[in-house]
Amino acid sequence: MSDDGKTTGKYIAPLNRRRFLGGVSAAVLSASTLRSFASTPNTSEGVSLSAGPRPLVRYPEKRELIRVHTRPPHLETPFEVFNESVITPNDAFFVRYHLANFPTNIDPETFRLKVGGHVDKPLSLSLTDLKTMTDAQEVVAVNQCSGNSRGYFEPRVFGAQLGNGAMGNARWTGAPLRAVLNSAGVRKGAQHVVFNGLDKPVLNTTPDFQKSLEIDHALSAEPLLAWSMNGVDIPFxxxxxLKLIVPGYFGTYWVKHLSEITVLDGMFTGQDAYFMTKGYRLPDNDCHCVEPGDAPSDTRPISRIPVRSFVTSISTGDLMPVKRDIELRGIAFDGGSGINRVEVSIDNGQLWQQAKLGNDLGPYSFREWRLRTQFPVKGATTVRVRANSKRGETQPERATWNPGGYHRNVVETVEVMVS
Known part of the structure; x- marks a missing residue:
């Protein structure tokens, strides 16, 4: 892992003309094509699936990633990538679509972002307009799928059975959302801002994937309209x-191929509000949890990422040397307060040692940690890691449960053998 947070992955050079998805529609990749990309490494990462091993597949602009499903594309990052750098390489960044009717070619010269609704001056902005209307800003931020780690829920819940790889950390560059909204002139009484992308439902009965932010959040310094990821065009x-970046919030809000922004003077309701009013909701209590099998009496939309930490330098089943210096490494992050400390136990939680934190790339970024230690005795043991955020949030020792399989942030464990 690089100390300065610079990624070592290969980047795809920006394209100046019409951008195609590799000349092939990922929505219609044939089974034989996918099989030709499949590999044999163990990609289960502790997730047992009735369909068998999760194959590695290669999509345009991507290295081999774990296939979750193909229509629409859902690809998970192999966990060992997170030991390369605190910045996730573009070609290794996870992919998540909700709607199968997504664009496979976009002409940047004719692309427009429409801004309308409860504003004084509706806008139709080209990429050039966006890049010249205000100074570009950069933020290093984690994009984590709401269902990351769902495959570890016990009892299991419905939905994509993900390991821990539906997340990534990148440098995002773009225009502040509030600069665009201020240019349109938000009218008095505005309450919510709705975001829509170019991906569309296949059937009219399927709700469009649209997300909303409360007006105060939309006008804050956090949200960004990004055209660059790690210094180059965002991968298709x-x-x-153009992508909506909502630092500190789960990836469900990070709308891809962003094409429409609508300011509302009321609540966001109706069929196309499904992913706010029905989907991506948590029990409305302090732990965002219920007892397994129970239905929550009240829910709220998922929002900020809870504090999490992982060991990245070792995997379950690894052999560790006894009474020899080794360095354990990993990452920690939260929803925007920043990491206060990381503690590691090499004896299943009996004793805890404080790790050394790496470079601070900002409160929304992965924070590297390192610990030099020794395993004192031979035999099986469990390495545990927990993080504490600057707002005082700590990972729970016991995993909580909710029907959506969201928001997991239990203390992570790695079982190893010392010899």
Whole structure:
């Protein structure tokens, strides 16, 4: 893992003309094509699936990633990638679509972002307009799928059975959302801002994937309209040419291929509000949890990422040397307060040692940690890691449960053998 947070992955050079998804529609990749990309490494990462091993597949602008499903594309990052750098390489960044009717070619010269609704002056902005209307800003921020780690829920819940790889950390560059809204002139009484992308439902009965933010959040310094990811154009499958970045919030809000912004003077309701009013909701209590099998009496939309930490330098089943210096490494992050400390136990929680934190790339970024230690005795043991955020949030020792399989942030464990 690089100390300065610079990624070592290969980047795809920006394209100046019409951008195609590799000349092939990922929505119609044949089974034989996918099989030709499949590999044999163990990609289960502790998730047992009735369909068998999760194959590695290669999509345009991507290295081999774990296939979750193909229509629409859902690709998970192999966990060992997170030991390369605190910045996730573009070609290794996970992919998540909700709607199968997504664009496979976009002309940046004709692309427009429409801004309307409860504003004084509706806008139709080209990429050039966006890049010249205000100074570009950069933020390093984690994009984590709401269902990351769902495959570890016990009892299991419905939905994509993900390991821990539906997340990534990148440098995002773009225009502040509030600069665009201020240019349109938000009218008095505005309450919510709705975001829509170029991906569309296949059937009219399927709700469009649209998300909303409360007006105060939309006008804050956090949200960004990004055209660049780690210094180059955003990869097509991650939202080219424009992506809504909501630092500190789960990836469900990070709308890809962003094409419409609508300011509302009321609540966001109706069929196309499904992913706010029905989907991506948590029990409305302090732990965001219920007892397994129970239905929550009240829910709220999922929002900020809870504090999390992982060990990245070792995996379950690894052999560790006894009474020899080794360095354990990993990452920690939260929803925007920043990491206060990381503690590691090499004896299943009996004793805890404080790790050394790496470079601070900002409160929304992965924070590297390192610990030099020794395993004192031979035999099986469990390495545990927990993080504490600057707002005082700590990972729970016991995993909580909710029907959506969201928001997991239990203390992570790695079982190893010392010899």
């Amino acid at each position: 499958l991650n939202g080219y040419p």
